[in-house]
Amino acid sequence: xPCGAAxxxxxxxxxxxxxxxxxxxxxxxxxxxxxxxxxxxxxxxGNKTLFDGATLxxxxxxxxxxxxxxxxxxxxxDLIILLVxxxxxxxxxxxxGKFSSQxxxxxxxxxx
Numbered sequence: 001x002p003c004g005a006a007x008x009x010x011x012x013x014x015x016x017x018x019x020x021x022x023x024x025x026x027x028x029x030x031x032x033x034x035x036x037x038x039x040x041x042x043x044x045x046g047n048k049t050l051f052d053g054a055t056l057x058x059x060x061x062x063x064x065x066x067x068x069x070x071x072x073x074x075x076x077x078d079l080i081i082l083l084v085x086x087x088x089x090x091x092x093x094x095x096x097g098k099f100s101s102q103x104x105x106x107x108x109x110x111x112x
Contacts, residue, residue: 007041007042007043007096008041008042008043009039009040009041009042009063010039010040010042011037011038011039011040011063012037012038012039013035013036013037013067014035014036014037015033015034015035015036015067015069016033016034016035017031017032017033017069017071018031018032018033019031020032027074027075028072028073028074028075029072029073029074030070030071030072031069031070031071031072031073032068032069032070032071033067033068033069033070033071034066034067034068034069035066035067035069036064036065036066037064037065037066037067037089037091038062038063038064038065039062039063039064040060040061040062040063041060041061041062041063041091041093041094041096042060043056043058043059043060043095043096044056057095058095058096059095061093061094061095062093063091063092063093063094064091064092064093065089065090065091065092065093065098066089066090067087067088067089067090068087068088069085069086069087070085070086070087071083071084071085071086072084072085073108078110079109079110079111079112080107080108080109080110081107081108081109081110082105082106082107083104083105083106083107083108084104084105085102085103085104085105086101086102086103086104087101087102087103087104088100088101088102089101089102
C-alpha cells in the first residue's frame, strides 16, 4: 500500500481456488481463486508524529475486503513445484488506500 510512514497489516484470509487449466499429465496447473480477508491496519505503529515533526492524519483501523488470484503451478521434479501468482486485493476501512497488487514466486517441496 502506498504510505509515507510504515504501514503494518495483520490479517486473516480464507478462500477457494479452482484449477481451470492443466495438461493431461497434471504437471502444469493454472488456477483462479477468490478470498475474503479481515484484519487490523496500523500506521507508523500508532505514533502520529514522524521523525521530521510532520503529523499523520491516517488512523489505525479494522479493514476488510477480498482478493482475486491467478496462480500457476508446474512440477520441476516429482517433489518440487514452482509457483507463480498474481493477486489484486481490495480493502475497505483503510485510510491509506483501497487497491493493492501483489506478484509472487515460490517453491513448494513435497515431503513424504
